[in-house]
Amino acid sequence: MTDSTNENDERPIGKTRWELPGGHVPVDSIGPEPEMVSHEQLCLLNAGDEMATLEVTLLYADGHEAGPYPLTVAPRRVRHVRINDLIDPYAPPLGEEYGIVLESNVPVVVQWSRQDTRQTENAALSTIAYGE
Amino acid sequence: MTDSTNENDERPIGKTRWELPGGHVPVDSIGPEPEMVSHEQLCLLNAGDEMATLEVTLLYADGHEAGPYPLTVAPRRVRHVRINDLIDPYAPPLGEEYGIVLESNVPVVVQWSRQDTRQTENAALSTIAYGE
Amino acid sequence: MTDSTNENDERPIGKTRWELPGGHVPVDSIGPEPEMVSHEQLCLLNAGDEMATLEVTLLYADGHEAGPYPLTVAPRRVRHVRINDLIDPYAPPLGEEYGIVLESNVPVVVQWSRQDTRQTENAALSTIAYGE
Amino acid sequence: MTDSTNENDERPIGKTRWELPGGHVPVDSIGPEPEMVSHEQLCLLNAGDEMATLEVTLLYADGHEAGPYPLTVAPRRVRHVRINDLIDPYAPPLGEEYGIVLESNVPVVVQWSRQDTRQTENAALSTIAYGE
Numbered sequence: 001m002t003d004s005t006n007e008n009d010e011r012p013i014g015k016t017r018w019e020l021p022g023g024h025v026p027v028d029s030i031g032p033e034p035e036m037v038s039h040e041q042l043c044l045l046n047a048g049d050e051m052a053t054l055e056v057t058l059l060y061a062d063g064h065e066a067g068p069y070p071l072t073v074a075p076r077r078v079r080h081v082r083i084n085d086l087i088d089p090y091a092p093p094l095g096e097e098y099g100i101v102l103e104s105n106v107p108v109v110v111q112w113s114r115q116d117t118r119q120t121e122n123a124a125l126s127t128i129a130y131g132e
Numbered sequence: 133m134t135d136s137t138n139e140n141d142e143r144p145i146g147k148t149r150w151e152l153p154g155g156h157v158p159v160d161s162i163g164p165e166p167e168m169v170s171h172e173q174l175c176l177l178n179a180g181d182e183m184a185t186l187e188v189t190l191l192y193a194d195g196h197e198a199g200p201y202p203l204t205v206a207p208r209r210v211r212h213v214r215i216n217d218l219i220d221p222y223a224p225p226l227g228e229e230y231g232i233v234l235e236s237n238v239p240v241v242v243q244w245s246r247q248d249t250r251q252t253e254n255a256a257l258s259t260i261a262y263g264e
Numbered sequence: 265m266t267d268s269t270n271e272n273d274e275r276p277i278g279k280t281r282w283e284l285p286g287g288h289v290p291v292d293s294i295g296p297e298p299e300m301v302s303h304e305q306l307c308l309l310n311a312g313d314e315m316a317t318l319e320v321t322l323l324y325a326d327g328h329e330a331g332p333y334p335l336t337v338a339p340r341r342v343r344h345v346r347i348n349d350l351i352d353p354y355a356p357p358l359g360e361e362y363g364i365v366l367e368s369n370v371p372v373v374v375q376w377s378r379q380d381t382r383q384t385e386n387a388a389l390s391t392i393a394y395g396e
Numbered sequence: 397m398t399d400s401t402n403e404n405d406e407r408p409i410g411k412t413r414w415e416l417p418g419g420h421v422p423v424d425s426i427g428p429e430p431e432m433v434s435h436e437q438l439c440l441l442n443a444g445d446e447m448a449t450l451e452v453t454l455l456y457a458d459g460h461e462a463g464p465y466p467l468t469v470a471p472r473r474v475r476h477v478r479i480n481d482l483i484d485p486y487a488p489p490l491g492e493e494y495g496i497v498l499e500s501n502v503p504v505v506v507q508w509s510r511q512d513t514r515q516t517e518n519a520a521l522s523t524i525a526y527g528e
Contacts (some may be wrong), residue, residue, distance in 0.1 A: 017145050019146065019177050021175035045497070047497045058190055060210060076455055077457060078457055079418070111418035111523070112523070113418055125521050126258075127259050128260065132150055149277050152277065153344075153375040154390055192338055193343055195340065229340075233277075233311045234386055259390055262373045262375075262395070285476075285506065286476070286507035323474050325473060344412065361476045363474035389521050394410070
């Protein structure tokens with residue numbers, strides 16, 4: 001095994017700037033709460049040794065912006081954040097199309113997922129966000 | 133926090149050329165309109181300071197092309213466009229396999245999603261397009 | 265609009281080598297044929313001016329290989345190919361896990377999709393393949 | 397056809413470091429076992445000539461880590477590994493949010509998929525992981 005797979009290799013992997021254009025939380029849900037509630041979430045992975053300090057901004061179609069929402073992810077941890085749990089400094093509007101802009105002080109990796117339970121059975125989708 | 137996460141950092145993120153090979157709008161739908169109608173859409177995010185002027189061309193299996201469809205996305209805005217809402221200069225054929233070629237004058241980020249309600253419950257899929 | 269978005273810009277976009285690790289065609293289906301049959305497909309987009317000549321090889325868990333399957337995509341066209349339509353030189357085994365290796369003589373963009381109708385309603389997933 | 401598509405071209409394609417932030421195995425399932433059991437899996441493709449030796453580590457929200465789990469993928473093979481089949485050195489906790497960090501001694505390509513059968517019909521999602 002080479003150095004690049006050495007257990008002690010702690011070089012951070014990821015990017016510091018991420019975007020996701022396809023945000024739209026389904027308003028209705030069918031099924032037991034909270035597990036089957038329709039939602040969208042950011043999945044943040046900080047595999048490095050430093051605390052990651054992030055700012056998330058939501059951009060809407062009408063020019064409105066929500067945030068920036070400050071978030072932290074401790075070293076060597078994952079954190080999943082539902083969009084409707086972003087309430088500080090204020091809750092973002094729901095039921096509208098939005099895009100996500102995320103900036104971090106250290107490299108992280110960002111995945112976005114939607115759970116849609118508007119009809120009886122659930123649909124789900126997920127993609128790694130666009131990072132650079 | 134470093135400069136790269138400064139609130140005043142307005143460097144545009146994204147690419148100017150995007151492609152999506154897997155287009156195919158399901159023709160049938162089950163559920164209330166317009167929310168549950170089968171559709172595919174482009175989700176465009178312009179996080180920069182300049183108006184984005186885009187051209188979308190649809191390429192088909194038989195050599196037919198539809199478009200180019202002109203689109204704009206204002207600075208700091210998201211825009212979701214359903215494929216069947218592309219009607220100027222003319223409506224594209226539906227129910228056929230197509231690929232999307234998108235060019236922009238400034239960097240943007242592009243995501244593509246399909247909602248499929250041909251059977252009683254909805255299926256959904258989404259991916260960041262291919263950009264360079 | 266800059267040169268990079270000029271209508272006459274015909275620089276090919278994409279990559280010549282693509283891989284997809286997650287192949288597994290569901291064997292059962294529920295619903296009308298052929299539309300609702302479970303399947304996986306490659307979606308190939310050639311936005312350039314030259315014929316694309318591709319070779320697709322399927323790699324299995326037991327060391328078996330299927331192919332290479334020759335494919336062409338004409339200039340400025342899309343082509344969707346179901347895995348179970350790859351029959352020349354011989355049909356690949358179905359119902360087994362496989363990975364896809366695709367090589368092209370010119371840049372193309374590759375997306376992979378699965379439609380799964382093993383239970384009453386359909387599930388679907390899709391992702392841009394890995395290209396370099 | 398150029399050298400890059402020559403049948404004898406065995407240059408490895410892929411990356412050696414991969415991450416996936418959105419792990420969360422659904423605990424409940426509906427449908428026949430083992431096919432319809434809710435699960436998440438890593439799909440690993442080694443299209444090169446050398447044995448790939450990998451280490452998979454799962455990072456949780458509370459700072460707990462599981463693994464590293466050693467895996468190998470033989471040359472020119474695919475391997476799909478369900479997360480709940482990772483049992484050596486010990487089974488990872490299920491029903492919790494986690495992220496995946498994967499390191500390989502040679503380039504591989506990594507895809508992640510979830511099958512969710514908590515409600516009657518199945519939902520599925522998949523994405524190429526983030527590699528660099």
